[in-house]
Amino acid sequence: xxxxxxxxxxxxxVNHLDDIWDRTVxxxxxxxxxxxxxxxISLALSIIALRxxxxxxxxxxxxxxxxxxxxxxxxxxxxxxxxxxxLTAEIGLVSYTLLIxxxxxxxxxxxxxxxxxxxxxxxxxxxxxxxxxxxLPLALPVIIAGVRIASVTTIGxxxxxxxxxxxxxxxxxxxxxxxxxxxxxxxxxxxxTVVSVALAVAVDLALVGVERLATPWSTRRAAA
Amino acid sequence: MIDLQDLTKVFPGTPAPAVDRLSLxxxxxxxxxxxxxxxxxxxxxxxxxNRLIEPTSGTVRVDGRSAESMPAHELRRGIGxxxxxxxxxxHRTIRQNIATVPGLLRWDKAxxxxxxxxxxxxxxxxxxxxxxxxxxxxxxxxxxxxxxxALAADPPVLxxxxxxxxxxxxxxxxxxDELLSLQQRLRKTIALVTHDIDEAIKLGDRxxxxxxxxxxxxxxxxxxxxxxxxxxxxxxxxGTDRGIKRLSLIPISALDLEAGPxxxxxxxxxxxxxxxxxxxxxWIALRDRSSVDGWIRIADVPSDGPASVNPEPFQTRLTRESxxxxxxxxxxxxxxxxxxxxxxxELIGMITAEAVSREILR
Numbered sequence: 001x002x003x004x005x006x007x008x009x010x011x012x013x014v015n016h017l018d019d020i021w022d023r024t025v026x027x028x029x030x031x032x033x034x035x036x037x038x039x040x041i042s043l044a045l046s047i048i049a050l051r052x053x054x055x056x057x058x059x060x061x062x063x064x065x066x067x068x069x070x071x072x073x074x075x076x077x078x079x080x081x082x083x084x085x086x087l088t089a090e091i092g093l094v095s096y097t098l099l100i101x102x103x104x105x106x107x108x109x110x111x112x113x114x115x116x117x118x119x120x121x122x123x124x125x126x127x128x129x130x131x132x133x134x135x136l137p138l139a140l141p142v143i144i145a146g147v148r149i150a151s152v153t154t155i156g157x158x159x160x161x162x163x164x165x166x167x168x169x170x171x172x173x174x175x176x177x178x179x180x181x182x183x184x185x186x187x188x189x190x191x192x193t194v195v196s197v198a199l200a201v202a203v204d205l206a207l208v209g210v211e212r213l214a215t216p217w218s219t220r221r222a223a224a
Numbered sequence: 225m226i227d228l229q230d231l232t233k234v235f236p237g238t239p240a241p242a243v244d245r246l247s248l249x250x251x252x253x254x255x256x257x258x259x260x261x262x263x264x265x266x267x268x269x270x271x272x273x274n275r276l277i278e279p280t281s282g283t284v285r286v287d288g289r290s291a292e293s294m295p296a297h298e299l300r301r302g303i304g305x306x307x308x309x310x311x312x313x314x315h316r317t318i319r320q321n322i323a324t325v326p327g328l329l330r331w332d333k334a335x336x337x338x339x340x341x342x343x344x345x346x347x348x349x350x351x352x353x354x355x356x357x358x359x360x361x362x363x364x365x366x367x368x369x370x371x372x373x374a375l376a377a378d379p380p381v382l383x384x385x386x387x388x389x390x391x392x393x394x395x396x397x398x399x400x401d402e403l404l405s406l407q408q409r410l411r412k413t414i415a416l417v418t419h420d421i422d423e424a425i426k427l428g429d430r431x432x433x434x435x436x437x438x439x440x441x442x443x444x445x446x447x448x449x450x451x452x453x454x455x456x457x458x459x460x461x462x463g464t465d466r467g468i469k470r471l472s473l474i475p476i477s478a479l480d481l482e483a484g485p486x487x488x489x490x491x492x493x494x495x496x497x498x499x500x501x502x503x504x505x506x507w508i509a510l511r512d513r514s515s516v517d518g519w520i521r522i523a524d525v526p527s528d529g530p531a532s533v534n535p536e537p538f539q540t541r542l543t544r545e546s547x548x549x550x551x552x553x554x555x556x557x558x559x560x561x562x563x564x565x566x567x568x569x570e571l572i573g574m575i576t577a578e579a580v581s582r583e584i585l586r
Contacts, residue, residue, distance in 0.1 A: 122383075
C-alpha cells in the first residue's frame with residue numbers, strides 16, 4: 001500500500017476519492033453556514049451601530065475580543081456546554097467572521113456619497129427605503145470585500161474544528177499528523193492542505209464573480 | 225405659491241441664526257433665485273422649503289398648505305429637487321433614476337415607462353443614454369438627467385441647489401439657456417440657489433440677496449435691484465459693473481433707434497459729408513434703393529460721390545430682441561462706434577454709445 005521511502009501515496013488518494021469529496025462538501029457546508037449566519041448577525045448589529053452611533057464602539061470592542069480568542073481555547077470552553085457538535089464548531093466560526101463583516105458593512109454605508117443620500121431624502125425616501133434601496137446597494141462592493149476576507153479566513157479555520165470531531169478537510173490533516181512519518185500520514189496532510197487552499201481560492205474568485213453581477217454599475221465607466 | 229413667513233433657523237451649538245426671520249413670497253410660475261456669499265443661509269433656506277432642514281421657527285406654505293401639515297416624505301415627493309452634484313443614484317440606470325419619484329408614488333409600470341421617454345425628449349437627452357449608468361455620462365448629460373428626474377412626477381414646485389455648479393462655464397451657459405427655454409413651456413415655480421450673481425440675474429424673475437446670518441437685504445426683479453440697490457451691501461455684491469449687468473436685461477426694442485448716417489448711393493460727395501458731420505461720424509452707411517450695403521469712411525468717398533464704391537459690411541448684426549449688452553459689445557468692437565440693428569436683412573436703425581448710456585441713467 002505504501003512505497004518505501006516515498007512520502008506521498010497516489011494510491012491512497014485514488015482509493016479515497018469518495019472520502020475526499022465528502023470532506024470537501026462538509027468543509028464548504030461548515031464555511032457557508034458560518035459566513036451566512038455571520039452575515040445575518042453582522043447586518044443586524046451594523047444596522048444597530050448605524051442607527052445608534054454610540055453602540056459602534058462597544059460592538060467592535062466585543063467582536064474584537066471574540067476575534068482575538070485563540071480558536072483552540074474557544075472550542076475547549078464550548079465543548080463542555082455544547083459538546084462535540086456542529087453547533088460548537090459554528091459558534092466559533094461565526095464569532096470570527098463578525099468583526100470583519102461589521103467593519104466593512106459600516107464603512108460601506110458610511111462611504112455612500114452624502115449627495116446621493118441627500119437627494120434620495122429630498123425625493124421622499126424614508127429611513128428603511130433609503131437603507132435598502134440606496135445605501136445598501138451602494139455599500140455592496142465594500143460589504144462583499146468583507147465577505148471575501150471572512151470566507152477565506154473561515155475556510156482556514158474550519159480545519160481546526162477537526163479537533164472537536166468536525167473539520168471537513170481538517171479531518172485528513174489531523175489524522176495525517178497522528179500517522180506522521182508514514183507516507184499515508186504525509187499524503188493526508190498534503191491532500192487536506194492543498195484542497196483547502198484550492199477551496200479558498202475558488203470561493204474567493206466566485207465571490208468576485210458575484211460582486212461583478214451584483215454591482216454592474218461599478219465596473220462600467222464613461223469612455224470619455 | 226411659496227410663502228416664507230419669519231423663517232428662522234438656529235443650528236444647535238451656534239450662537240447666531242443661520243437664517244433670521246426671513247419672509248418672502250414666490251409667485252406661481254416664477255423663478256426666484258437666492259444669492260449671497262457663503263454663510264448667508266441660502267441653502268438652509270431652500271432646504272427648509274422641503275423640510276430637509278426643519279425650521280426653528282416661522283412657517284413655510286407651499287400652494288397655500290403649510291409644509292408641516294403632511295409627513296415630510298409626502299411633501300418632498302411633490303417637490304422636485306436638484307442639487308449641485310446632482311446626486312444621481314450610481315447603481316441605477318438613467319431610466320431608473322428618472323423613474324424614482326413615480327416609483328415611490330407607485331405609478332404603474334407602463335405609465336412610468338411612457339413618462340421617462342417623454343422626459344428624455346423634454347430635456348433633449350439621447351434615448352440611447354437611458355440604459356446607461358450615471359458614471360457613463362458627461363457632466364452636462366447628468367445635469368439634464370437630474371432635471372428630468374426632478375420633473376418626473378410633474379411637481380408644480382422645483383428646488384435647485386447650485387444646479388450648474390459642477391459643470392464647466394461653457395456647458396453651464398448652455399444649461400442655463402435650456403432651463404430658461406424649458407421654463408417657457410412648463411411655467412414651474414422654481415426656487416434656485418446660487419453664489420453667482422450673474423447666474424441669478426440671468427435666471428431669476430426675482431432675486432433675493434442674502435447677507436451673512438440669513439438676512440434678506442433685497443428682493444426684487446434683477447433690473448430693479450441693479451438700478452436701485454437697497455443698500456451698500458447689495459451694491460457691493462452686485463459689483464462695480466452693475467450698469468453693464470443691467471444692460472443684459474434690457475432688449476434693444478426698449479430704445480428708440482436712430483436712423484444713423486445713411487446716405488443714398490446717388491448722393492453727391494458734399495451731401496455725404498454733410499450727413500457724417502450731422503451725426504459726428506467719420507463714416508457713412510450706404511443705401512441702395514431699400515437695402516443698406518455697408519459702410520465706408522468719409523475720407524474714402526470719391527469726389528464724384530459714393531455711387532461706385534464697394535462698402536465694408538457691418539460686422540455684427542443685431543435684432544430688436546438682442547440686449548443692450550450685445551449692442552454695447554458691437555459698439556465697442558466695431559470701427560463705426562454704433563451697433564446696426566436689422567430686421568431680417570433690412571437695416572432698421574442704429575444704436576450709439578450715448579443712447580445706451582442714456583438708458584442706464586434713466
